[in-house]
Structures are given as C-alpha cells and as structure tokens.
Amino acid sequence: MADFLTSTHRAKWIFSTQELAEKYKASNQRAIQALEKYGATLMEVDADGSLSYPEPPMNPKDTADKHSRPKPLNIEEERYMRVFYENKLQEVCNNFHFPHKIQATALIYFKRFYLQWSVMEHHPKNIMLTCIYAACKIEENHVSAEELGKGISQDHQLILNNEMIVYQSLEFDLIVYAPYRSIDGFLNDMEEFCRVKDDQLHLLKALHETARMEVDKIMLTDAQLLFPPGQLALAALRCSNGVHQVIDFDRYLRNILSRQSSAHNVSELIESLNAIDSWVKRYKFPSEKDLKHINRKLKSCWGLGSNDESKKREKKSKHKSKKSSNETQNVLSLTET
C-alpha cells in the first residue's frame, strides 16, 4: 500500500478537535442560511451533475410567517443523523457480505463527505449508498449500481447521480487507510516482541479478534478523523489486551517508540489512546424518539413537510425526469421505516 506518511489521508484528512467542530458548524450554518433564503435545504443533483437549492417560495408571505417555516437541525441532531446512517452503512455492507475493507472505506468516505455538507443538503441515505458504490469501485470489488440498488430496493440512478459529487467532495483523495491492516502489523510485531511460543498463539488470536471488533466500534466514531490509523489500531489492541491480558502493554508501547526513535513520547501516545477510548465510550446511538423527531424536522427542511410542498415538488419533477420523482418517493419512504 502506498505509504501513509506521504498520503493525502495524513496530509489533509486528520484534523484537530477544534477544526472538526468548525467544519460541522460551517455546513450547519450554510444549510440554515439556505433554509432562511429558500425555505428548504435539500440540494438537487441533476442528471448533468449540477446542484441546486430548491425553488424559492412563490409567495413571499410564506417565509414571512415565522411559525410555518421549517426548523433547521442543530449540530447535535445532524450528528445523530450521521450516526444512524453510518450504522445503516455497516448493515448494508454486511448484508452484501462485502469484505471489511469496503465497509471501512465507505465509512471513511461518508464521514469525509459530511465534513463538507450538512445532512440537510444531501440526503444521507443516498450518500451512504453512493459511498458504498464508490468504495466497491475503488477497492476493485466492482458491483454495478443496478445490482447494489436492487439488493436494497433503491433506485440505482440516485447512486449514480451522486457519484461525481461524492468524489468531488472527497477532493478525489480516494485512497484511505483503515486501522485493520495496522492491527495485523502490530500483532506480527507483538508475536516477536513477547516471543510467543506455539501453544500461546491462541492468545494472540483472541487478542486479534477482540481488537477487530473494537476497531469496528472506533470506525463509527469521529476518532478516525482525528487520529492516524496506527493509533486507532493501538487503542483497539490496548482495549482488547485489557480483556485478554496477553502482554504488558505499556512496556510494548515504550518498546515501539524506542525502536522508531519517534518524536512522540509514551505519555503523549497514551493520551491519544485515552482520547480514542473516550470517543468510543461517549458514542451514543439516537433513541427512537429522537430519530422520529429529527426525521420529521429533516423532512420539513428538505421541503417535504406539508402535503402541499411535496406535491409542488412532485409536479416539478414530473417534467424534469423520472429520477427525481423516484427520489421524492424514496425520501418519503425513509421516514416510515
């Protein structure tokens, strides 16, 4: 694999906590402004790939009436929405029995995409599917959009319509580094480090399995936008070692740092690992009640709040293309599930 040290992943896609917060805030703010200006936020991706905000309200009085105007999602609600669809993404990949790598790549794409956009602007379900489609393409596990769409009863044209904007939002930085391979590497190293005898290999195997499950959890958090994959892997391994007690982990950390003549010292590294752990601990899946509430808000932000509105959109989409009318249907069906 190309070198992580010279990668775009390292150079451009690992942020500080503050940078991350600013990005989420900026896209949230932009969507709120669109809402104020146009009364709705969902951007339409046309067949030609161009983007547009919805039509402004015909009657200016509509917007003047503050009570009828849809309420935007706040940053926390946006996060819940992403969490929901990140879990869905894992589910879809599992159902298709895709290799782990595809799931990891798709997740990273999804997270990076929503650093640039608000869920109010691009429907996370469509983006999730496009991220899976793109990950399959990039990881040489090509699945046609049609096949993917069929498997989950979704219109595959929505996947294709969003493909270019996904690549663009990822700035074409499509090679990403998930921690799974780092885990394999560290385990090989540990085998030498503690001079494992043959009858102890099962211990390392157990360590490996638990660590992989731990990485699955880490991948769902924002830690992957804050820490390099090697540290994520170490955090998972430390956690797993806490369960299985295979090696003296602190000694191991000191050992790798001494070998790498790294700029880090042990306490810095441990601080990072603690931070990663706390991301996993703080991870929260939205309650059903929350989801219902957010979905309702989101629906109105998308301009699908009242019957009136959705009819208007449907009418408009009719003379545009059949894709858009399908889009409307899918959007509607989402909230029912």
Place this chain on the structure above:
Amino acid sequence: MGDGNATNNRGLSSNNKPEWLQQYDLIGKIGEGTYGLVFLARIKSPTANRGKSIAIKKFKQSKDGDGVSPTAIREIMLLREISHENVVKLVNVHINHTDMSLYLAFDYAEHDLYEIIRHHRDKVNHVISQYTVKSLLWQLLNGLNYLHSNWIIHRDLKPSNILVMGEGDEQGVVKIGDFGLARIYQAPLKPLSDNGVVVTIWYRAPELLLGAKHYTSAVDMWAVGCIFAELLTLKPLFQGVEVKGNPNPFQLDQLDKIFKVLGHPTPEKWPTLANLPHWQQDLQHIQGHKYENTGLYNVVHLSPKTPAYDLLSRMLEYDPRKRLTASQALEHEYFRNDPLPGRNALVCQTGEKVNYPTRPVDTSTDFEGTTSLQPPQTVSSGNAVSGTMSGAHGGTMRSVPRQMAVGGMQRMQPQGMPAYNITSQAGMGGGMNPNGIPMQRGVPAQAHQQQLRRKDPGMGTNIYPPQQKSRRL
C-alpha cells in the same frame, strides 16, 4: 464554482465554454484511444504558468449504468498520492457536468520513447547514443523503483507510455505515464483479463503469458528489459502476433518469440514453472518448443561480457522471483561506468544532441472530439450538447498496435497544420480553476466546486454561492 464568479449563469460564459476550459488555449488533439482523447493546451490565465503546455486527457463516460469511468478514477486516485520526478504530474482534474466526463490535466511531455525510437529507426538511421540509452533507462528505473516501493505496479509499461520532457527546465527528463491500469498491490491482484482489459502483448512477462493468476512488480521489470533492448536495437524485442479473442486467449506466438531468443524455460531454472496453468496443461504443445541456443546477445549486438548485457539478461530472467528488482538494477555496474547517466537524457555533457520532432497536433478537433471543417476559432468547445466521442479524427491511424501520449491513446498522424492559438476568441474567463480540484498538497480543502445555481433564472441573481468565506478557510 462560487469562487466569486457570480455574473455567470450556470457557470458558463456567454460563449458557452465551461469556466475551467477558459483558462486554456486549446491547441488540438494529440491522441486518441479506448479511454478517450488527449488534447494539447496552453495555460493562458495571467499566472506565472502562462504559456505552459498542458496535456489534457479526456475520459469517456463509462458504459451506461456504470457511472464514472473506473479507469479515470483509479488513475486519479493513484496520481493524487504519488509525486516523483520520473512520474508524470497530474496538475488538475476538471469535470464536465454535461456528460459526466473527467478531464485530467498533466504537465505536457513533448516526446516519448516510441517516437524517439521511431525517429532513430526511420529518420536518422542511427542508433541512440549510449549516454541517452543509459540515462533514459536509469530514470525509468528510478521512477519505477519509487512506484514499487510505494506498492504500485504499473502493469502497462511500453515505449509509448514512457514520456520525455521537451525544451524547458526539465528537458530530457523521463516521466512514466498512463496509470490507468496501475494498481496498489496490498492484496493479490487479479489478472487484467478478468476486467476485460487488453494491453499490448510485446512487453508482457512470460509468467503472465503462461497464465499466472497474480501480478507482481516483476512484470514491470520484464517490460523494462524489453524496452532496454528496443532502445539498443530500435526494434521490439519480442514482436509476437497477438491472438485476438475473449477472454485472454493463449498467446502462443508471443511465447515462441521469447523462447527463440532466450531459450526454452526449464523447471530447473524456474521452479514454479510447472505450476503455471498453461504450461501445466501443455497448451498447443508449448513444452515441445525446444530452442537450445540462447541468442540474446546476437539479437541486441552486445558482447555477453559487457555490463549492459549482464543487466539486460537479469531483467529478462524467466523466474520472476530471480528477476532483478528496480532498486537492484539501479545499483548495477552498467550505471557506474562511463558514460554516466544524466538528468537530461537527450543532451549529453558534450552537447551532442538529436533534434526530435514535436508531437503532431490535430488542430481541427475540439474538446468534444468532433472534427470541425472550419478554422478552430469558431469551434465551440466544452459544454456542448453531445458527450459522445463520435468525432472522426483527421489523421489515419498507424497500423502498429500502440498507445501513447499521456498514455492509452493512439497518436495522431501529422496533419501538416500549424498549431492554432485560439486566444482571440476566448472570453474573459473566470477565476483560475473555478471548477477544478486543487492538486497541490496542503492546499486548503475546497469543496463545493460544483455548479451551484438556483433554478430561478427570472429572479436576477443566478448564483447562490454558499458560504464563500468559510470555504476559503
């Protein structure tokens, strides 16, 4: 989009050219192939790079229902991660939203090994100087060593994909081009034939011809060996007749050509030979082709005792595990003897120099690939209605199977027409690279380059650039 260009409707100026295109003067088409077309253009924007030549590779949209061309995407994603003096440089990526096609902008290289070899063979009737051969080979290996140490296999090395820079501060510098088939090999790579890809067989390693299931970096080194011999003799070393058909037919003639020159491979010299499917099955009695004499030194006119011959024969080692690696080759004695390799492969220290012809340009083709019978000034390029590559091209194609330019393209035959500059016709243009993707590392993230527009053409303000300031962070 949205980079302060609020006067344009839909990102188009009045002359209907997409903004990104307006930063270039289109000179003409320089190549054509299965993936699309290659154009030569010059930067005209008021920047330090004004007048700089750029090769623009336009990818066709892939088959219906398949979305964005996977070849284009893979080439972009690899080139985004790598940077080396001997690897072609991707300067920009542009998107034409009308037909979802991608345009890759590269630093333009005036020459390639195919043309250099052809020029010596057909025009000057003289071998390429030792200095030039050695410098070209060293730089090719240097770039390849970089790729291999980054776990990238090129898989389609051949003279037309090895570019050489023309006049300028990088004159005579080799650039490996066309990464459309290149792969990162962290996992075993499936054979190209599985993807239905066809590449020239002349530079294909014997293990692949014998049905090896997976690629290793050794396949690139075989190709380098073939290219080295071709630089010395001006003729392709193993010029087999390709068997057409699907999928991946057995290339008997190509193997026979190799065996004739290198002798018959044996399981003693190549232990894994017996495991290769086509050998095992003894397809078309391949095992029976007995050629005892190895005549490589006769073919390349080198004494077996010379370092050049030693290096060549180690690159053409049958067993991929024994074949020289790029880093080993760079350490070879051949490169430590006089004449030493140099950075400008075309001009040696004594000033001796061959004037290679410039690339022929078909100036009658616009960016859509349609040929215009009118002078290029009136050609409207870019965002026009058709996204098809239906356009005829002016020249006749050469009969030799080859690909070229930024790679993967058939070259235009000379048109006898001067390069045409279309500056006069272009509008003011937008800002630099409004729709493009900034390619330099560390450039702050610029998302939302897509056209953002409101669908209210009657309302006056046509563009809603969301959060311009924050996107400029």
